[in-house]
Amino acid sequence: MTRPSGLQAEESRRTLGRLFAPIQAEMADAERIFQDELGSRFPFVQALVEHCGDYQGKRLRPALVLLTAGACGRTTPAHPVLAAVVEMVHTATLVHDDVLDESMVRRHAATVNAEWGNETAVMLGDHLFAHAYHLAASLDSTLACRWVGQAAIEVCEGEMQQLHHRGNLDLDEPSYFEIIAGKTAALTSVSCRLGAHYAGTEEAVVDSLEAYGRHIGMAFQIADDVLDIWGDERATGKSLGTDLEKQKLTLPLIRLLEIGAPDAVEVARRLLSEARADSRRRLQPLLEESGALDYAWAKARWHIDAALGALEVVGPSAYKDVLVAMAEYVVRRSS
Amino acid sequence: MTRPSGLQAEESRRTLGRLFAPIQAEMADAERIFQDELGSRFPFVQALVEHCGDYQGKRLRPALVLLTAGACGRTTPAHPVLAAVVEMVHTATLVHDDVLDESMVRRHAATVNAEWGNETAVMLGDHLFAHAYHLAASLDSTLACRWVGQAAIEVCEGEMQQLHHRGNLDLDEPSYFEIIAGKTAALTSVSCRLGAHYAGTEEAVVDSLEAYGRHIGMAFQIADDVLDIWGDERATGKSLGTDLEKQKLTLPLIRLLEIGAPDAVEVARRLLSEARADSRRRLQPLLEESGALDYAWAKARWHIDAALGALEVVGPSAYKDVLVAMAEYVVRRSS
Numbered sequence: 001m002t003r004p005s006g007l008q009a010e011e012s013r014r015t016l017g018r019l020f021a022p023i024q025a026e027m028a029d030a031e032r033i034f035q036d037e038l039g040s041r042f043p044f045v046q047a048l049v050e051h052c053g054d055y056q057g058k059r060l061r062p063a064l065v066l067l068t069a070g071a072c073g074r075t076t077p078a079h080p081v082l083a084a085v086v087e088m089v090h091t092a093t094l095v096h097d098d099v100l101d102e103s104m105v106r107r108h109a110a111t112v113n114a115e116w117g118n119e120t121a122v123m124l125g126d127h128l129f130a131h132a133y134h135l136a137a138s139l140d141s142t143l144a145c146r147w148v149g150q151a152a153i154e155v156c157e158g159e160m161q162q163l164h165h166r167g168n169l170d171l172d173e174p175s176y177f178e179i180i181a182g183k184t185a186a187l188t189s190v191s192c193r194l195g196a197h198y199a200g201t202e203e204a205v206v207d208s209l210e211a212y213g214r215h216i217g218m219a220f221q222i223a224d225d226v227l228d229i230w231g232d233e234r235a236t237g238k239s240l241g242t243d244l245e246k247q248k249l250t251l252p253l254i255r256l257l258e259i260g261a262p263d264a265v266e267v268a269r270r271l272l273s274e275a276r277a278d279s280r281r282r283l284q285p286l287l288e289e290s291g292a293l294d295y296a297w298a299k300a301r302w303h304i305d306a307a308l309g310a311l312e313v314v315g316p317s318a319y320k321d322v323l324v325a326m327a328e329y330v331v332r333r334s335s
Numbered sequence: 336m337t338r339p340s341g342l343q344a345e346e347s348r349r350t351l352g353r354l355f356a357p358i359q360a361e362m363a364d365a366e367r368i369f370q371d372e373l374g375s376r377f378p379f380v381q382a383l384v385e386h387c388g389d390y391q392g393k394r395l396r397p398a399l400v401l402l403t404a405g406a407c408g409r410t411t412p413a414h415p416v417l418a419a420v421v422e423m424v425h426t427a428t429l430v431h432d433d434v435l436d437e438s439m440v441r442r443h444a445a446t447v448n449a450e451w452g453n454e455t456a457v458m459l460g461d462h463l464f465a466h467a468y469h470l471a472a473s474l475d476s477t478l479a480c481r482w483v484g485q486a487a488i489e490v491c492e493g494e495m496q497q498l499h500h501r502g503n504l505d506l507d508e509p510s511y512f513e514i515i516a517g518k519t520a521a522l523t524s525v526s527c528r529l530g531a532h533y534a535g536t537e538e539a540v541v542d543s544l545e546a547y548g549r550h551i552g553m554a555f556q557i558a559d560d561v562l563d564i565w566g567d568e569r570a571t572g573k574s575l576g577t578d579l580e581k582q583k584l585t586l587p588l589i590r591l592l593e594i595g596a597p598d599a600v601e602v603a604r605r606l607l608s609e610a611r612a613d614s615r616r617r618l619q620p621l622l623e624e625s626g627a628l629d630y631a632w633a634k635a636r637w638h639i640d641a642a643l644g645a646l647e648v649v650g651p652s653a654y655k656d657v658l659v660a661m662a663e664y665v666v667r668r669s670s
Contacts, residue, residue, distance in 0.1 A: 044499040045492055096461060100454040119435040120498050122457055126431060127491035129461065133468040134484030142472040145480040149469030156462035157380055163455050164379040 016058050019325050022318040023066040026075060030062045030083035037084065037135045038128070048124050052091055052112060060326070061086040061191045064216075067326075068195030068209045070319030071311075075199065078139050082194045085136045085144065089152055090187060092128035095121055100159070101242040144194060151190035158182020167247040169257060169269055176254055177218070184224075185217030208313040212323065215307035220330045222300040225250035229280055229287065241280045247272065251299060253283070255292035264290055300331045351393055354660050357653040358401040364415035365397045369422060372470045373463070383447065383459050390429050390441055395661070396421040396526045399551070402661075403530030403544045405654030406646075413474050413533045420471045420479065421526045424487055427463035428522075430456055435494070436577040479529060486525035493517020502582040504592060504604055511589055512553070519559075520552030543648040547658065550642035555665045557635040560585035564615055564622065576615045582607065586634060588618070590627035599625055635666045 020027055038049045062083030069075040097103070098111040099121045105111065113121040129152070136144040162179045165171045192213030196206040228243045229252065243250050249257075249272070256268050264286045271279045287293045307327045314320055355362055373384045397418030404410040432438070433446040434456045440446065448456040464487070471479040497514045500506045527548030531541040563578045564587065578585050584592075584607070591603050599621045606614045622628045642662045649655055 040492060042492055042496055045495050048495065092461075096457055099457055117498070118453070120495060122431055122434060122460075123491050123494045123498065125457075125461070126427075126464065127488060127495065129464055130484050130487035130491060133480055134488060137477040137480035137484055139477065142474065142477050142480060145468055145472035145477065149465050149472055152465035153462060153469060156458050156465060157375060157377055159458045160380050160383065160455060160462065161377055163452070163458065 016060075016063075016326075016329065019322050019329070020059075020063055022322060023063060023070060023075075026066045026080050026083070027059065027062065029080035030066070030087065033080055033084040033135070034087060037088070037131050045127070048112065048116065048120065049127075051109070051115070052095055052124065052128070059087065060220075061090050061187060063322075063326070064188060064191040064213055065195040067319045067323050068192045068213075069199045071209070071314045071317055071323060072196050072199035072201040072205065073317075078144075078198045079195065081135060081139060082144060082191075082198060085132050085148060086187060086191045086194070088128050088132035088135065089148060089155075092125045092132065093155060093187075095128065096125040099125075100163075101246060103242060143197070147190050147194060151186040154182040154186035155184075156182075158184070158186070162248060165249070167273070169249065169272055171249040171254060173251070173254055173258075176249070176251055180218060180221040180225075181214070184221035185214045188217030188220065189214035205313045208310045212307045212310040212327075215303040215310065216327055216330060219300040219303035219307065219327075222251055222296055222303070223331055226252055226293065226296050226300075229253075229283060230293070244272070244279045244283070245275055247275055250296075252287050252292045252296040255295045256283075256287055256290050259295075260286065260290040260292065297331065304328065304331055351395075351398075351661075351664065354657050354664070355394075355398055357657060358398060358405060358410075361401045361410060361415050361418070362394065362397065365401070365418035365422065368415055368419040368470070372419065372423070372466050380462070383451065383455065384462075386444070386450070387426055387430055387447060387459065387463070390426055394422065395555075396425050396522060398657075398661070399523060399526040399548055400530040402654045402658050403527045403548075404534045406544070406649045406652055406658060407531050407534035407536040407540065408652075409534040411533055413479075414530065416470060416474060417479060417526075417529045417533060420467050420483060421522060421529070423463050423467035423470065424483060424490075425522060427460045427467065428490060430463065431460040434460075435498075436581060438577060478532070482525050482529060486521040489517040489521035490519075491517075493519070493521070497583060500584070502608070504584065504607055506584040506589060508586070508589055508593075511584065511586055515553060515556040515560075516549070519556035520549045523552030523555065524549035540648045543645045547642045547645040547662075550638040550645065551662060551665060554635040554638035554642065554662075557586055557631055557638070558666055561587055561628065561631050561635075564588075564618060565628070579607070579614045579618070580610050582610055585631075587622050587627045587631040590630045591618075591622055591625050594630075595621065595625040595627065632666065639663065639666055 035053065038053070040046045040049060065083040065086060066075065066079055069079045094106065095112050098106060099113045099118050102113070103111050104114040111121070112124055132148065133145055136148055158179045158181065161175070162183065165175065165179070189210045190213070193206055193210040196209040201209075225243060228240050228250065231240050253268070253272065257265055260268065268283060268286055271282055304327045308324060311320060311323055370388065373388070375381045375384060400418040400421060401410065401414055404414045429441065430447050433441060434448045434453050437448070438446050439449040446456070447459055467483065468480055471483055493514045493516065496510070497518065500510065500514070524545045525548070528541055528545040531544040536544075560578060563576060563585065588603070588607065592600055595603060603618060603621055606617055639662045643659060646655060646658055
């Protein structure tokens with residue numbers, strides 16, 4: 001059973017940095033485009049934009065755009081633009097997520113809401129979204145705007161469904177998967193779809209690479225949800241236990257409530273409905289003993305295997321090697 | 336001196352309804368496109384969307400798209416789509432504004448944040464933005480996405496500048512005008528630009544109609560800011576006095592602090608820094624006696640005259656008549 005390794009977040013980012021060597025130049029282009037697009041004549045706005053530029057930790061989504069392009073044999077000038085667009089949308093969602101979660105720390109720095117208040121964080125997120133579409137509209141067709149818009153709609157629907165089910169201890173697995181398919185997998189799958197489509201690939205290959213992105217996103221979110229209960233705050237560099245505080249039921253908890261021994265379920269239901277400060281620590285042994293933790297990792301693993309299967313449509317290349325390694329990374333990361 | 340009339344909000348909307356008779360069919364098309372675009376398979380999301388659909392009070396922005404098109408002599412199938420797009424962006428900003436202002440009531444109904452919490456309101460706003468760009472991208476070029484994106488960027492910059500200056504009793508007029516040019520006039524001006532451009536009009540006319548939209552927006556925001564201190568909550572159907580509570584300096588207050596008698600200025604500064612519940616009532620006579628209120632209405636009037644001047648580039652038509660009447664309406668409305 002694959003489990004999160006003891007890697008520190010820094011090491012984990014260095015590992016990805018090495019992995020991304022084949023797309024280093026295009027990643028640098030995307031970063032430049034990102035900064036240029038967001039530049040503001042207002043010093044206050046510029047400072048905000050620079051602050052959340054540091055949120056770009058792993059840059060998974062822009063890497064997916066560029067790697068799928070490479071795996072399809074052709075990277076065009078549109079690709080670094082698209083990479084910057086998806087990273088901008090992702091950054092916007094992080095800024096708004098921190099407001100939703102009342103998180104105080106991200107990437108070892110204060111969140112925008114912690115430093116400048118919720119209102120500024122809401123507006124900064126809107127600003128990043130607006131720039132993302134403005135930048136996407138610099139390309140020669142409306143396709144990127146349309147697809148990115150559709151992905152963002154699904155992200156929001158997933159988030160709203162999650163909010164709707166807050167405190168619902170009877171949330172079932174299908175509803176959980178529907179939520180994370182929206183809030184996380186919509187953006188990773190559209191990143192791969194854009195990368196493949198703009199490389200001029202045939203439709204069947206585009207669809208298969210989109211499926212790779214969707215499965216990677218599902219596995220990533222399951223791992224993230226496990227780490228919210230299981231991770232080390234110092235290593236991940238962000239507030240943990242927020243799902244419990246916000247009474248968001250995630251896969252290991254749903255499984256525990258479904259298959260745990262009656263006394264374990266009773267304790268878990270009480271801890272979840274009270275959202276106590278020590279809930280994390282007290283739920284950990286219950287999740288381990290019931291097999292719910294292993295179950296969640298197995299589901300993540302299943303999505304990784306499906307992602308690897310979807311990659312079979314492209315021939316061998318340095319880019320494909322990285323897509324394979326990224327899939328493995330998702331269920332090994334500690335942050 | 337034009338002052339807000341005693342019209343109730345309902346009457347005021349009926350007046351506009353009559354005004355919009357020449358574009359009635361296109362407004363209905365825009366409304367249908369708006370509803371179709373936002374339809375969700377999730378009942379909770381659908382309920383949220385329907386709730387904020389009721390926010391569409393005056394529908395000034397979609398009317399600007401359709402009236403400028405008509406004034407330029409040609410309304411195309413793209414126009415109702417563009418009208419729905421600008422209304423969606425506007426609705427998104429209203430939903431987020433209510434979070435920022437902690438407003439509880441809008442259009443005589445509970446705000447999304449009051450009814451479902453800030454988090455749902457933040458996500459619903461993002462959802463509306465995403466749909467706006469998704470819809471704009473259904474047109475045959477990236478132009479609408481690009482222009483609407485640019486306008487949304489300016490809206491956010493204006494809002495962030497306003498937040499940055501909160502509690503700053505030394506805010507000056509140029510900074511105030513820069514803020515409202517972003518947060519309000521950017522969207523009214525792009526509405527007119529889109530209407531004129533998609534009618535196939537020559538560039539000089541497009542620019543002039545954009546200027547009309549900008550001046551209308553400036554006058555509208557000045558009037559709104561005056562009404563926040565001066566208006567009747569029952570008539571406007573929304574929470575008033577929020578600028579004072581949030582320590583946002585607006586034109587009449589800036590003017591009072593600049594030219595008021597020393598004792599009036601001292602009282603005003605104390606009321607503004609304490610943000611007391613009775614600040615509105617106590618500031619009203621100071622604003623009236625100092626001439627600050629007349630000054631603010633005169634500035635609004637100046638923008639209306641500039642808007643009317645900008646209309647001279649188009650020949651007489653029923654549409655132009657409505658654009659003229661709308662300009663007058665802005666400084667006569669009570670909501």
